[in-house]
Amino acid sequence: MTITMPDIKTLRIGVLCGGHSPERPGSIASGEAASKALAEAGLTTELIDMADTPLSSLRDRIDVALLGLHGLGGEDGKIQGALDTLGIPYTGSGVMASAIGMHKPTFKTLLTRDSLDTPRWVMRHPKVSVESTISSVRLTLGFPVFVKPSSGGGSLSAGIAHDANELRVLLTPADGEPYAEFMIEEYVQGIPCTVGLIEMEGRLRTLPVHDVHTDRAFYDYRAKHDPAQRTEHCPSILPTPTTESMQYMARRVHQILGAHGVLRVDFMVGPNNRTVILEANTLPGLSTRGNLATMARAGGIAYPDLIQHIVRTAFTKPGYLP
Ligand SMILES: Nc1ncnc2c1ncn2[C@@H]1O[C@H](COP(=O)(O)OP(=O)(O)OP(=O)(O)O)[C@@H](O)[C@H]1O
Ligand SMILES: [Mg+2]
Incomplete structure (x- = not known):
């Protein structure tokens, strides 16, 4: 059931981050950047590290949860189920899409059923x-x-x-x-690319494609965290039919998953522009220089607006999905 959209100026926005996931450092970066942008816009916000916060304490503390969590425990449907049970609206996908997005083989099985290319x-x-x-x-x-x-x-x-x-x-x-x-x-030798999707004013916006080139063996942890190890383009410099094909596939992934609010779909572009889907991130990173923010900027959406749009999507879930 869609919840009536409140004025976000009246809300206590809890930015949930951290937790015990191996992706904790990235999550703290997401949470800090998002809560800073909300505070600078004059909104009421609190940065909450889930590693030392009992879930039940959230009920009286916040009106909406902006999820800056990544990886296990935060992006896999567990916190989503808990927040559903507590009656706290939250950003990003629901339990089912989060769990499927987190478990790559299940996600890939759905892709192959719909004839979308993913590495065997x-x-x-x-x-x-x-x-x-x-x-x-x-x-x-x-x-x-x-x-x-x-x-x-x-x-x-x-x-x-x-x-x-x-x-x-x-x-x-x-x-x-x-x-x-x-x-x-x-193994698909090629160029890692990603496509962001964000729901804004009732419409799903597909952001410009982001591509990365690195001299490392692949787009590994180091290349993701050290800008000297990579060159990136957004909008991508790949041929238009290739980028349009990825944007189309990203929208298909959004439908197939039953995703909500925001999504980032990762690809590899291999030999002969073969475009394979690697995975979907139901809670993409929110740091100001991260892929989602970069794609949003290239699409004309400034970072503070991106974060406020994401907060609003907590109130636009169209109906029940597990
Ligand atoms: N099948 C593959 N063949 C070649 N390289 C791959 C393959 N799968 C993944 N990679 C490399 O590993 C990187 C990360 O892959 P993937 O997006 O699946 O992992 P992840 O750990 O979930 O990433 P994220 O940081 O988005 O959460 C890719 O960008 C690519 O460089
Ligand atoms: Mg990825």
């Missing part, structure tokens, strides 16, 4: 031995392959394996790592 993949279930997974990879994909946790983010615990030995290393989680399930994908 093999699962490494925690109860299946590494050796039998390696055999499946040899038979179905061959080498090289790209390995990542099924529910990871920020390029953490991901990498390229050129042979069985490298694959064995990547499939052996480090001590204390939360990820047990991995996926091994067909």
